[in-house]
Amino acid sequence: MAEQLHVKTAGEGDSNVVLLHGLFGSGNNLGQIARGLKEKHRVHSVDLPDHGRSDWLQQASIQGYAHCVAAWMDDCQLTNCCVIGHSLGGKVAMQLAVNRQELIQRLVILDISPMVYTVRRHDHIFAGLNAVKAAGVKTRADAREVLLGHIEESSVADFLLTSAYTDESGLIDWRFNLAQLEADYRHMLSGIEVKEARELPCQMPSLVVRGADSGYVPKTTKQDFAHLFGALNVVTVKNAGHWLHQEQTETVLSIISRFIAP
Numbered sequence: 001m002a003e004q005l006h007v008k009t010a011g012e013g014d015s016n017v018v019l020l021h022g023l024f025g026s027g028n029n030l031g032q033i034a035r036g037l038k039e040k041h042r043v044h045s046v047d048l049p050d051h052g053r054s055d056w057l058q059q060a061s062i063q064g065y066a067h068c069v070a071a072w073m074d075d076c077q078l079t080n081c082c083v084i085g086h087s088l089g090g091k092v093a094m095q096l097a098v099n100r101q102e103l104i105q106r107l108v109i110l111d112i113s114p115m116v117y118t119v120r121r122h123d124h125i126f127a128g129l130n131a132v133k134a135a136g137v138k139t140r141a142d143a144r145e146v147l148l149g150h151i152e153e154s155s156v157a158d159f160l161l162t163s164a165y166t167d168e169s170g171l172i173d174w175r176f177n178l179a180q181l182e183a184d185y186r187h188m189l190s191g192i193e194v195k196e197a198r199e200l201p202c203q204m205p206s207l208v209v210r211g212a213d214s215g216y217v218p219k220t221t222k223q224d225f226a227h228l229f230g231a232l233n234v235v236t237v238k239n240a241g242h243w244l245h246q247e248q249t250e251t252v253l254s255i256i257s258r259f260i261a262p
Contacts (some may be wrong), residue, residue: 005072006053008045011038015262016081019045020069020089023122023188024129024160024176026052030086033245036253041082041260046072048092050177052163060177060184062088063193066095073103082260086110086245087216094192097202098228106260107206110252111242113217113224114192124150126182129160129174136171140164143172155243192228201230207259208232209252211240233259 008027011017017037019030027034027045034043047054049068057064069092073081083104085093090112097104128150132143140161147157160174167173181188194200206229210217218224221234235255240248 003049003055003057003068003071005049005055005068006047007072008034009042010034010045011040011042013039013041015041015260016078017041017043017260018069018073018078018081018083019043020048020083020085020092021046021051022087022089023181024051024125024163025089026163026175028052028162029159030084030089030245032249033084033253033256036249037257037260040257044078048089050180052175056177056180058180059187060180061187062091062095062190065092066099069096070100070103073100079103080105082106082108084108084110084256085112087112087242088188091192094228097204097206098192098194098200101199101202101204104204107202107204107229108256108259109206109208111209111211111214111216111244113221114228115224116191117189120185120189122185125156125160126178126185128157129178130182132164132172133174133178138166138170138172140172194228201226201228203230205259206232207255208234209244209255210234210236211242211244211247212236212238213240214242214244216242 021029027047034045037043049057050060083093090109128147132146135146137143163175225232237244237248245252
């Protein structure tokens with residue numbers, strides 16, 4: 001395949017689980033889920049294109065990312081997998097399911113909808129990330145201070161810093177493809193593309209886990225998914241927002257484990 005994905009694999013189970021992270025993240029960001037599942041499953045934590053240590057694309061898009069993940073799965077001869085995606089990774093997982101239903105046995109979508117999102121939620125984050133590069137800081141502490149000038153939530157700043165590294169000049173930079181992600185941000189907000197509607201809705205068992213306090217997934221979830229997934233269940237996690245797998249780790253793990261159990 002043309003684009004190489006960086007993937008960490010753990011566990012010795014017979015079934016394969018593929019984890020897809022969200023925007024600005026990496027495979028490490030679903031580490032709680034990976035650790036919780038690796039005793040019974042073989043867990044593959046993927047860095048999506050333009051993120052982590054994976055290759056960068058000429059254009060960032062959900063469809064492009066889904067094609068790259070499918071190519072990697074073909075290369076590894078992975079079929080009948082459980083695919084779990086959070087946020088952007090959830091959209092990539094849905095697009096993958098629509099494109100290549102035979103690759104997925106069960107689908108878990110964490111707090112994201114297949115609809116088009118019209119609100120630009122990340123402009124202040126782009127501003128903070130660019131400010132760090134412009135400031136030419138040399139320590140994570142200084143980078144964090146710059147970020148907090150644009151981002152109110154310290155937890156978000158800390159999340160972003162998981163993708164920071166020191167470049168050859170000794171300056172803090174980002175592992176994700178910041179310029180391309182910002183240029184193509186509209187593609188990150190797009191809905192799931194459907195080219196061959198005769199094969200829809202997908203019939204693999206599918207689960208949406210939404211945070212009760214999150215604004216990403218409305219309560220009318222099943223209506224938004226019905227044209228894509230025919231065997232869909234929805235679970236709402238109390239006292240959790242968009243980062244539900246971090247805020248209510250044990251609850252989310254329990255829900256996922258029961259759903260993907262053989």
